[in-house]
Amino acid sequence: MKALTEAEVKVRIAKRVAEMLPDGGFVNLGVGIPTLAVDYLPDGKTLHIQTENGMLGVGPKPATEAETVPNLINASRTPITEMPGCCYFDSATSFAMIRSGRVDATVIGAIQVSEQGDLANWALPGKGVLGPGGAMDLVVGVKEVIVATSHVAKNGKHKLIPVCTVPLTGIKVVNTLVTEFAVFKFKNGKMVLVEHTADITLAEVAAMTSARYEVDPQLQVREV
Numbered sequence: 001m002k003a004l005t006e007a008e009v010k011v012r013i014a015k016r017v018a019e020m021l022p023d024g025g026f027v028n029l030g031v032g033i034p035t036l037a038v039d040y041l042p043d044g045k046t047l048h049i050q051t052e053n054g055m056l057g058v059g060p061k062p063a064t065e066a067e068t069v070p071n072l073i074n075a076s077r078t079p080i081t082e083m084p085g086c087c088y089f090d091s092a093t094s095f096a097m098i099r100s101g102r103v104d105a106t107v108i109g110a111i112q113v114s115e116q117g118d119l120a121n122w123a124l125p126g127k128g129v130l131g132p133g134g135a136m137d138l139v140v141g142v143k144e145v146i147v148a149t150s151h152v153a154k155n156g157k158h159k160l161i162p163v164c165t166v167p168l169t170g171i172k173v174v175n176t177l178v179t180e181f182a183v184f185k186f187k188n189g190k191m192v193l194v195e196h197t198a199d200i201t202l203a204e205v206a207a208m209t210s211a212r213y214e215v216d217p218q219l220q221v222r223e224v
């Protein structure tokens with residue numbers, strides 16, 4: 001298995017997520033890796049990106065410093081651009097969109113994901129806690145929950161585990177899980193490996209995954 005830099009991990013995940021997002025759909029991109037997905041959309045694919053801090057019609061990051069508008073940021077507090085027809089609104093309206101099921105998909109990060117599809121992504125014991133933000137609303141109000149995360153933590157601990165051990169964001173809420181090496185789907189209460197990259201073996205996926213999972217009979221191997 002090839003060792004990847006942190007930047008390579010982020011780009012791999014963002015590119016794979018970008019391919020999954022529904023063409024023409026309304027999508028919320030969470031903090032961190034998820035916000036990178038808009039920079040890797042396939043040619044011809046259009047999305048209506050919603051950010052919970054109050055904008056619909058988020059464009060990619062500014063190409064140059066001259067194009068950067070200090071007050072124009074996403075939920076990660078990073079600069080963004082406007083798409084034609086974009087609009088702004090307050091938090092009440094933003095969360096009304098999210099809670100009412102009008103958003104087609106959300107891409108969200110993770111600290112841990114259980115084999116049942118439980119998600120923990122907002123608090124680590126012993127660390128400062130800012131609060132869950134909009135994560136709890138997103139995982140229950142949006143039609144499709146896509147988790148984008150590195151396969152293991154920076155300290156080498158497994159993130160895909162039988163039962164989450166840190167505070168939960170939602171129970172059985174994850175539909176799709178994307179890492180730099182694999183894609184899992186959660187079907188009928190089971191975690192299913194549907195894809196892995198060509199630079200890793202099934203045995204290597206198993207070695208870094210504590211959660212129990214099944215292998216899809218139509219498992220795809222993705223070139224990277």
